[in-house]
Amino acid sequence: GAVVSQHPSRVICKSGTSVKIECRSLDFQATTMFWYRQFPKQSLMLMATSNEGSKATYEQGVEKDKFLINHASLTLSTLTVTSAHPEDSSFYICSAEQHGYTFGSGTRLTVV
Amino acid sequence: DAKTTQPPSMDCAEGRAANLPCNHSTISGNEYVYWYRQIHSQGPQYIIHGLKNNETNEMASLIITEDRKSSTLILPHATLRDTAVYYCIVRGISGNTPLVFGKGTRLSVIA
Numbered sequence: 374g375a376v377v378s379q380h381p382s383r384v385i386c387k388s389g390t391s392v393k394i395e396c397r398s399l400d401f402q403a404t405t406m407f408w409y410r411q412f413p414k415q416s417l418m419l420m421a422t423s424n425e426g427s428k429a430t431y432e433q434g435v436e437k438d439k440f441l442i443n444h445a446s447l448t449l450s451t452l453t454v455t456s457a458h459p460e461d462s463s464f465y466i467c468s469a470e471q472h473g474y475t476f477g478s479g480t481r482l483t484v485v
Numbered sequence: 486d487a488k489t490t491q492p493p494s495m496d497c498a499e500g501r502a503a504n505l506p507c508n509h510s511t512i513s514g515n516e517y518v519y520w521y522r523q524i525h526s527q528g529p530q531y532i533i534h535g536l537k538n539n540e541t542n543e544m545a546s547l548i549i550t551e552d553r554k555s556s557t558l559i560l561p562h563a564t565l566r567d568t569a570v571y572y573c574i575v576r577g578i579s580g581n582t583p584l585v586f587g588k589g590t591r592l593s594v595i596a
Contacts, residue, residue, distance in 0.1 A: 404581070419585065464526070479527060
């Protein structure tokens with residue numbers, strides 16, 4: 374079946390630094406990938422739609438200059454959290470569709 | 486916004502069937518019902534989906550009412566590893582549109 378690999382699974386960074394999260398489709402090509410954010414005891418909230426070769430589409434309230442998305446190839450999308458602050462601490466999850474949606478294992482970001 | 490309503494939590498004894506309900510009264514004729522689950526600190530896992538007929542796979546059964554306004558996910562013999570948050574999602578068949586998650590049902594399987 375389709376596999377989406379997400380890396381890193383866990384990261385701790387200092388406030389003010391940037392963190393890059395990678396999402397790879399391992400055995401299929403994905404022109405579109407989706408990024409979600411999940412705070413403790415809450416549901417997944419869609420952040421943005423990542424489109425290969427074009428700009429990402431962001432959901433209302435998500436700062437595009439803070440959450441940079443790059444989808445440079447058909448198998449890789451990256452989410453960079455720039456100038457991270459403690460309130461950005463969350464669980465970030467990507468997904469792609471190949472005969473159904475497949476999700477990455479998630480990245481737990483802690484900003485200290 | 487999510488187009489589904491689920492109870493926030495349920496308990497089930499280990500070895501018994503777990504029946505998780507979902508209301509989707511505004512579902513359109515071309516929209517499918519999907520079920521995913523999320524075990525703590527992991528990405529969501531696909532379980533099953535259906536349009537109007539009942540469906541069964543190795544993980545679960547999906548029962549959709551005739552008017553399609555509600556459905557029930559059945560885990561026939563729940564185990565402790567089935568403890569998770571279960572999400573019922575309504576979505577059309579067209580590609581490249583994201584899944585919209587509601588609050589889901591937190592199922593606790595008890596020994």
